Amino acid sequence: MNMSATNTLKSATNTLTWYAKALRPDSVSIKPKPLGMKLDDATPTYWFDNNSFLTHFLTAFSAIFPEGESFMIHSVRLFRADISENKALNKDCGGFIGQEAHHSNEHSIINDFMVKRGIPVDKLEAFIEWWVPLVKGMPEKDQMAITGAAEHLTALFGDMVLRNPDIINQVDPAVRPIWVWHAIEEIEHKAVTYDLFEAVDGSYARRVYGYAIALAFLSVFVSYGTALFMIEDRKNFSFSGTAKGLWWMFGLGKKSGYLRKSAPFLLEYFKFDFHPWKDDNSNLIKEWRPELDRMLAEIKSKAAA
Numbered sequence: 658m659n660m661s662a663t664n665t666l667k668s669a670t671n672t673l674t675w676y677a678k679a680l681r682p683d684s685v686s687i688k689p690k691p692l693g694m695k696l697d698d699a700t701p702t703y704w705f706d707n708n709s710f711l712t713h714f715l716t717a718f719s720a721i722f723p724e725g726e727s728f729m730i731h732s733v734r735l736f737r738a739d740i741s742e743n744k745a746l747n748k749d750c751g752g753f754i755g756q757e758a759h760h761s762n763e764h765s766i767i768n769d770f771m772v773k774r775g776i777p778v779d780k781l782e783a784f785i786e787w788w789v790p791l792v793k794g795m796p797e798k799d800q801m802a803i804t805g806a807a808e809h810l811t812a813l814f815g816d817m818v819l820r821n822p823d824i825i826n827q828v829d830p831a832v833r834p835i836w837v838w839h840a841i842e843e844i845e846h847k848a849v850t851y852d853l854f855e856a857v858d859g860s861y862a863r864r865v866y867g868y869a870i871a872l873a874f875l876s877v878f879v880s881y882g883t884a885l886f887m888i889e890d891r892k893n894f895s896f897s898g899t900a901k902g903l904w905w906m907f908g909l910g911k912k913s914g915y916l917r918k919s920a921p922f923l924l925e926y927f928k929f930d931f932h933p934w935k936d937d938n939s940n941l942i943k944e945w946r947p948e949l950d951r952m953l954a955e956i957k958s959k960a961a962a
């Protein structure tokens with residue numbers, strides 16, 4: 658990197674040090690902590706509301722995490738050395754890498770569990786793996802833009818889950834902690850890859866381009882996975898369950914339409930002056946951390962009984 662580019666980067670990272678400190682609430686920290694999840698024979702196959710369609714939909718999400726999060730860690734590692742002078746962001750990158758590594762490991766437990774129950778999560782994982790070298794062959798800054806954008810989508814997921822206790826209550830108690838834990842940590846580290854992208858590039862055009870690619874991948878992987886699981890599990894197809902699931906996604910009721918309601922959050926990313934912490938939802942972390950501890954203690958005491 659030439660001298661003028663280095664100076665520009667230093668100036669950007671100094672600004673960013675102030676920016677990150679100013680926007681992220683002091684109560685939020687990014688500390689990796691494994692969950693230690695276990696699923697046994699008593700766990701139902703359709704762990705979301707006893708609904709096969711919605712369980713398959715959410716399992717498709719779960720299948721994306723190991724490869725997806727490993728790609729995001731790879732992107733952060735590509736640029737971490739460039740921002741080493743920004744101590745706050747560098748520390749956050751370390752926390753981000755640790756948290757995402759744990760998420761991948763824990764989601765593999767759900768994914769392997771579903772394979773044992775006859776749902777071909779491994780086929781979806783193989784499909785996703787096929788795309789990874791192509792994305793890693795893209796310009797490095799494009800990869801960083803995709804990662805920054807993907808984190809907006811996972812932050813959306815975290816906010817949607819924790820803001821709607823009805824969703825959490827629909828998850829079987831054995832599977833519930835992983836979704837709550839993951840949602841909390843996605844909110845905690847929601848600005849890290851955005852700040853890193855802004856420090857190393859920051860171009861609005863590249864940000865939007867990365868967002869389009871991240872959205873396209875997410876849509877294709879989740880749609881393909883859900884369709885694949887539904888087809889292979891067709892003997893358990895339920896018309897009323899699928900209709901209920903579609904209402905859950907797009908319905909007009911107070912306790913439905915969760916995907917439809919996420920549209921404004923999706924559009925936020927197009928704002929010129931967007932920053933993840935302009936929407937301070939740290940109250941969700943404060944509310945749900947103790948609740949997560951309670952859930953884990955309950956599972957532990959049941960296992961000991």
Ligand SMILES: [Fe+2]
Pocket residue numbers: 726756757760811839843
């Ligand atoms: Fe994650």
Ligand SMILES: [Fe+2]
Pocket residue numbers: 757808811842843846
């Ligand atoms: Fe994340």
